[in-house]
Amino acid sequence: MSPFILVLLAATAPAIHGFNVTKILGEHPDFSTFNHYLTVTHLAGEINSRRTITVLAVNNAGMAELLGKHFSLPTLRNVLSLHVLVDYFGAKKLHELTHGSALSSSLFQATGAAPGTSGFVNISDHRAGLVSFSATSDDSTVVAADTSSFVKSLKELPYNVSIVQISKPLSSPEAEAPAAAPAPVNLTNLMNRKGCALFAGLLSSDPDVLKIFDDSAEGGLTVFCPGDAAVKAFTPKFKNLTADGKSSLLLYHGHPVYNSQQMLKDNNGVFLTLATDGGAKRSFNFTVQDDGEKVTLETGVTTAAITSTLIDQDPVAVYQVDKVLQPLELFKPEATDAASAPAPAGHAKKKGKKAAPSPNADSAPDAAPADQVADSNTAAGRSVGVHRWFAAGLAAAVAVAMVS
Numbered sequence: 428m429s430p431f432i433l434v435l436l437a438a439t440a441p442a443i444h445g446f447n448v449t450k451i452l453g454e455h456p457d458f459s460t461f462n463h464y465l466t467v468t469h470l471a472g473e474i475n476s477r478r479t480i481t482v483l484a485v486n487n488a489g490m491a492e493l494l495g496k497h498f499s500l501p502t503l504r505n506v507l508s509l510h511v512l513v514d515y516f517g518a519k520k521l522h523e524l525t526h527g528s529a530l531s532s533s534l535f536q537a538t539g540a541a542p543g544t545s546g547f548v549n550i551s552d553h554r555a556g557l558v559s560f561s562a563t564s565d566d567s568t569v570v571a572a573d574t575s576s577f578v579k580s581l582k583e584l585p586y587n588v589s590i591v592q593i594s595k596p597l598s599s600p601e602a603e604a605p606a607a608a609p610a611p612v613n614l615t616n617l618m619n620r621k622g623c624a625l626f627a628g629l630l631s632s633d634p635d636v637l638k639i640f641d642d643s644a645e646g647g648l649t650v651f652c653p654g655d656a657a658v659k660a661f662t663p664k665f666k667n668l669t670a671d672g673k674s675s676l677l678l679y680h681g682h683p684v685y686n687s688q689q690m691l692k693d694n695n696g697v698f699l700t701l702a703t704d705g706g707a708k709r710s711f712n713f714t715v716q717d718d719g720e721k722v723t724l725e726t727g728v729t730t731a732a733i734t735s736t737l738i739d740q741d742p743v744a745v746y747q748v749d750k751v752l753q754p755l756e757l758f759k760p761e762a763t764d765a766a767s768a769p770a771p772a773g774h775a776k777k778k779g780k781k782a783a784p785s786p787n788a789d790s791a792p793d794a795a796p797a798d799q800v801a802d803s804n805t806a807a808g809r810s811v812g813v814h815r816w817f818a819a820g821l822a823a824a825v826a827v828a829m830v831s
């Protein structure tokens with residue numbers, strides 16, 4: 428079973444098992460600033476995706492002190508990621524540390540952002556019941572002054588997440604160092620390395636399309652890349668498309684909003700794509716569904732399943748799918764019974780080579796699925812059925828449509 432399926436299985440368990448740090452902290456108005464910055468630095472999502480984690484929260488007064496240093500957002504993210512320990516420390520454990528102290532990795536350290544031996548948090552359980560926290564630094568002289576202490580426990584879900592208040596923000600020279608915004612994900616490079624090399628090759632051969640993907644990645648993007656076997660099987664059909672058709676087909680595999688695995692399940696419904704035209708038609712969409720485990724994408728022609736995750740890091744998620752997504756705007760629903768076979772063949776012959784599918788349904792009404800269905804109303808009963816089913820699916824899905 429792929430890791431993705433495993434994660435989905437875990438996430439399908441009753442909602443009580445998952446946690447949402449934003450929601451938990453939302454019950455504590457005195458932590459609204461800390462909560463806000465966990466969201467804008469995208470740390471909240473990172474926290475929610477983990478288990479066995481401790482959040483050292485700072486109240487609004489403490490955050491005012493930190494914000495007074497006017498860090499850039501990437502630097503603030505590093506400083507705040509010092510406040511997320513990748514181990515579980517409830518109030519009880521904090522007051523019963525073996526040998527009186529423990530060194531815990533923080534998210535700053537665990538994600539490889541911290542240089543040298545910095546990015547750990549030294550927790551000390553002093554005799555008088557005082558528990559102190561300090562960030563380690565390669566420059567050990569600076570740190571002692573920045574010791575913070577345990578105030579109270581805010582929430583404990585053993586051993587998934589513990590949220591405790593500490594008296595003031597932790598910091599270290601390394602965390603405060605000017606940080607560059609994270610380098611944008613190199614999509615083609617990632618796909619090359621993780622099973623979508625052929626699709627990456629198609630993107631690279633169409634610079635305008637690749638630029639649209641790259642530009643979208645900055646503001647939020649979900650890509651569904653067909654695996655190499657799927658692209659290979661599809662090559663004859665791809666070669667048959669016009670240049671515009673090829674571009675549209677590639678763009679059809681991108682959705683201009685970031686969707687984590689959980690969000691895909693929560694947002695079941697119609698997804699617009701990078702190929703969707705701006706007009707009222709909202710063409711080149713597909714429907715995302717899940718059966719609790721498997722997430723599928725239904726185009727009306729193809730039903731593809733997500734098989735693995737290449738990256739899921741706000742603002743970019745890339746999932747591998749087991750089929751090339753064929754939009755209704757470029758392909759006919761496949762006839763599965765013999766009765767409907769003559770209809771598509773006759774249709775193709777009538778159109779001849781010149782009528783190669785166009786990506787733009789507006790300028791080539793012949794290529795629009797509704798017209799095809801009307802053309803072959805009686806002969807292609809199966810095709811009509813598929814189309815109706817798809818329309819019904821859309822209607823049902825529109826209520827929860829993800830059409831942002």
Ligand SMILES: *[C@@H]1O[C@H](CO)[C@@H](O)[C@H](O)[C@H]1NC(C)=O
Nearest residue numbers: 447448449450451453475689
């Ligand atoms: C977490 O909770 C906040 C506030 O209740 C909500 O806006 C957000 O969508 C939730 N996040 C997830 C991933 O459910």
Ligand SMILES: *[C@@H]1O[C@H](CO)[C@@H](O)[C@H](O)[C@H]1NC(C)=O
Nearest residue numbers: 528529530549550551559563
């Ligand atoms: C952690 O801090 C305590 C005192 O606060 C100190 O004795 C101990 O050596 C420190 N541990 C590390 C690994 O820095």
Ligand SMILES: *[C@@H]1O[C@H](CO)[C@@H](O)[C@H](O)[C@H]1NC(C)=O
Nearest residue numbers: 437443444445584585586587
């Ligand atoms: C912690 O997470 C696991 C698996 O996600 C779940 O089974 C368990 O009930 C959770 N514990 C609490 C206290 O939420």
Ligand SMILES: *[C@@H]1O[C@H](CO)[C@@H](O)[C@H](O)[C@H]1NC(C)=O
Nearest residue numbers: 612613614615616617619641
């Ligand atoms: C992405 O990586 C490839 C090499 O795999 C490189 O040729 C390309 O220039 C990179 N693109 C960007 C935008 O850095």
Ligand SMILES: *[C@@H]1O[C@H](CO)[C@@H](O)[C@H](O)[C@H]1NC(C)=O
Nearest residue numbers: 663664667775779780782783
């Ligand atoms: C390519 O297009 C021609 C004419 O439209 C058609 O006859 C042929 O079956 C197509 N080939 C594939 C592989 O789709």
Ligand SMILES: *[C@@H]1O[C@H](CO)[C@@H](O)[C@H](O)[C@H]1NC(C)=O
Nearest residue numbers: 697708709710711712755825
């Ligand atoms: C999806 O695209 C079809 C055209 O293929 C369009 O008729 C329909 O309105 C679109 N659905 C949504 C919800 O935008």
